[in-house]
Amino acid sequence: MQNPNNNPAKTGAVVTLTDADLDQYLKNIDVLSIMEKTFAAFAKGQVVQPSQTLTLFPEDRGDFITYQGALSHFNVFGAKLSPYIPTAGAPIITAWTMLMSMETGLPLLLCDSGRLTRERTAATTALAVKKLAPAESKILTIIGTGAIGKAHLMHTLKLRDWQEIRLYSLDLVRDTEKQQAFKAIDSRIVVCDSAKAAVHLSDVVMLCTSSGKPVIDVNDIGKQALITSISTNVAQAHEIDPKALNSMHVYCDYKATTPASAGEMVLAARDHGWSAGKIVGDLTDLCSPSPIKPAYDKSIFFRSIGLGIEDIAIAYAIYSQF
Known part of the structure; x- marks a missing residue:
């Protein structure tokens, strides 16, 4: 150095x-x-x-x-x-x-x-939460508690007045020492014993896994929510069912490139009649002088693949x- x-x-x-x-x-x-x-x-x-x-x-x-x-x-x-x-x-x-x-x-x-990469990935998701989550959001859920999940937690702790912060991963459920380490970060943290229990009635759900298949059923949330998802090296990786995109307002980090790489978008376009033209906006739109204001008549899905910028x-x- x-x-x-x-x-x-x-x-x-x-x-x-x-x-x-x-x-x-x-x-x-x-x-x-x-x-x-x-x-x-x-x-x-x-x-x-x-x-x-x-x-x-x-x-x-x-x-x-x-x-x-x-x-x-x-x-x-x-x-x-x-x-x-x-x-x-x-x-x-x-x-x-x-x-x-x-x-x-x-x-x-x-x-x-x-x-x-870990920090900019988490901060990009946090930026989406800042711009898209309703101001009155109270329950934050994070699925995946590795280094990337922890980074997401740290970047979103102060973005809303969270009343409860729920965490879930198989690894966390089995590791009491890791549970205590997370709870020491913030008194609002609760460790859940299943993904279904973790997402129930959540306002914001951040998916922070390396899974190549869905890790939650969006119907288990039981209300309108903001759901965020990140990329992994797994081919056509997706953390939610691709067909769910048809029932949500969809945003991404960069609409010119993300739809061709994000697994659930590729699969939704191929198998479920979804198209990239249905993307409401991206982070450039949300950070512009005249930003697109999100509608809250149905759930919002934000997908990032990571950008060179x-x-x-x-x-x-x-x-x-x-």
Whole structure:
């Protein structure tokens, strides 16, 4: 890692950070605010977001996804590369971001992006909750309590005056020590013994799993709610039944690219008569000077797949501390 007392902008050095280096810089960043400003800049035409690209390795040895983006308001561009490498055991999945200057064309930062991806993913979901959840929302439910689920919890704790925060995962139900660790975060946290019990009468349900099939039945909620879902490496991954999209107002992170990648959208279009034209709006619309106001006559579904501009924005926030 470079010495933070040396200004790389003056020395021409490329800042290189591993996962272990990031704690001291992440704690200084309001990631939710960064995501909101990034999508507001997108609405002003100051951001370019190309589609993700999937490149297969030769000889069936895996693949890598490239997440690109250019942000003129920060004068930076770059890309995150995330490989998927199968092994005899668990696959190897890493992510590294290269941040470059739009003024000089030179590299500024190379950093491990595993933790940054987790934080920007959770903050993007939190931004959707901020923009789409009714102001009077009282019950928050999180399905999935790994690192990404915990990040979602931390980014949404203060967004509404929650009366109850419900958590569920098989792992959490079986681990009393982990239950106590979560309850120590906030006194409103309740651990549920099933997904069905967790979502019942919830106002906001955040799905934070790596599942390739539905993890809840949306009918178990029993009322209108905001449901959010994230991406995973599983092919056509989806955390709700695709046909449910026809009964909800649908939003996403970027309507130009998400429908072609999000599993439930692909399956809903193929099998259930849904189309991308039914998407109400995306985060750019929600963060524009004249934002689309959500209707609350039926449930709302928000889907994110992760965008390169999010990776570049959080990488710039790290770099700007040098």
